[in-house]
Amino acid sequence: MLHAEVKEFHYSTVGHVPFAITNLEQATAWLIATSKGGPTPIAVRLANAYCVALAEGEQSYRTLLTTSGINFPDGTPVVKVMQLNCRGSQAEPGRVRGPSLFTRVLEEGQHQGLRHFFLGGSPETLAALETNVKSRFPDAEIVGSYSPPFAPISDSYVDDCAQTIEQTSAEVVWVGLGTPKQDFVASALAPRLGLPVVGVGAAFDFVAGTTREAPVWMQNSGTEWLFRFASEPRRLWKRYVFGNIRFLKAVIWPRQKH
Template identity: 45%
Template sequence: MDRDTRIEADLTSSRGQVVTIGGVPFQATTVVKAVEEVVRSIELRNATAYRLANAYCVVRADEDRNYRSILCGPGVNFPDGKPVAKLVSRQVEYGTQQIRGADLFKGVLDAGRSIGIRHYFIGTTDETLTSLIKNIERLYPGVKVAGCYAPEFAPLESMNLTAMIDAASGSQADFIWVALGTPKQDHVGLALASATGVSTAAVGAAFDFLAGTVREAPCCMQRLGLEWLYRLIQDPRRLWRRYLIGNLQFLWIVGRASVISRYRSVAGHAR
C-alpha cells in the first residue's frame, strides 16, 4: 500500500458517524480526530470544505433553501456549539465533542508545522490579519503562511469571489481558512474548495480570537455551554436576535424533526 492510499484509508476510517440534527448532517468526532482528519485531507489534496456548524446554522438552513443545500452538500459539518454537540453525542455509541472553530484552527496550525502546511487566511480586516499572522508566528514557530486577503465588507451576492479565488490560487497554499461570518463563510468556503482544489475551513471568530481583537469566553463558561452568553454581552446589538430568538427557533426545529421522525417510525411499523 503506497503512502497516499494509506493516508486515504486512515482518513476514511477516522471519519465518525454522521448524525442529522434539524435536517443538517453532522459528523460525530473529537477535537483530536477532527484535527487529524483535516491534516490528512490536506496531505491528500482532496479539496474538502469543512464547516463549524452550530444551532444558528441549523436555524438559517431551515429558513434558507440555498444555505441548506450548502450544509447538506459536499463537505463536512463539525458540531460547533454545546446544544448541537450534546444532541449528536446522544445518538452515537462513542465519545464526541464540541468542535469549536478556534480549537480546530489552533490544532491544525500546530500539527501542520511538522509537514510544512502552507496556510492562507481570508476574512476580517487588514489590521486584524496583520495581528493574526504576527501572533501565529509567535505562538507556532515554524508555521508557514502563504498569504492573506481581507475582502471588502459586503453581502454575499456583492462579494468579489473571483478576486478571492485568484489570490488564494496564486499563493500555493495547502489550506485556506475563511472567517466571514455565517452563512457567508460557508458559501465562500465551498466555492473556494471547488475552484482551487484546496481544502477550506470556515471558522468564524477564530481569527479575531487569535489576533487578540476579541476576547474568548473563559474556559469555565465554555465548559458550561455559556460561551454564547459571553459573546452576547460583548456584542448585544449584533447578536441578541441570533441567541435569544435563534435558540428558541432551534428548539422548535429539533422538536419538530423529532415528532416527524417518530410519526414516520410508527407509520412504518403499522404497515
C-alpha cells in the first residue's frame, strides 16, 4: 500500500520522506479503526530525524520509506520542519511519539477488544512487557508474543515470524527490533499477514521497565534525546552527532530522487 493511498491524511515531505500530517490523538484513532476494520496490510513507521538521515545515505531504506506504508512523525526536529513546510495553511503537524502511541492504543483499544501481538525483544523483556501491560491495561487483549532469533532478515526469518503470528487472532502487530530492521520486517510482514504492523523501537523496553524512560517534561519539550544520549553515550553519540548533520543536509540539500 502506497502512503498516498491512505486518504485520511495529507503529507509533508522532510528530506525525501513523506510524513502524515497528524498528531497522537488522530494517529491513535486511525490505527484502532484500521486494525478493527478488516484486513489492512500496511506497515506503520514512527520515523524521526535518524530515519531521515539513514534514508539520505541508504537507497534501499529511502525506497522503503517513500513507496510503501505510512510514516508518522516521531521526533521534534521532523515536526519542526513539517510546521515550517505548512506555514500559511491550516495543517497542524504534531508529534506521534512511538511509545506514547503504543500505550495509547493499548489503553483505548481495551474498549473495542483490539487484539495485539508483540514481536521483538528478548524473552525476558517480553515476559516483563506482558506483565506490565496486564497491570496497566487489564482489559487489553494480548494474543501472543515472539522473540525471533538474532539474525539478518531473510525469507526464512520472515516466514518464521509470520507463521507464529498467523497461529493467533492478532489484529495489530507491534514490532520492537530497532531501526531500520523493524521497518523492513514490518513491510515484509504486513502484506503476508493482511494486518497493520507497527515498528515502535524502544517502546517494549520502556513499558517492560528494562530501560528508563525520559521524564514527561523532556518528552514534551523536545529534549528527550538528551536523556537518551546521557543514558547510553557510547552507543548513541555517532547517531546524534553524524545523524543530525545528515538530517540537516537532507532537509537543506535533498538529493535528487533516483
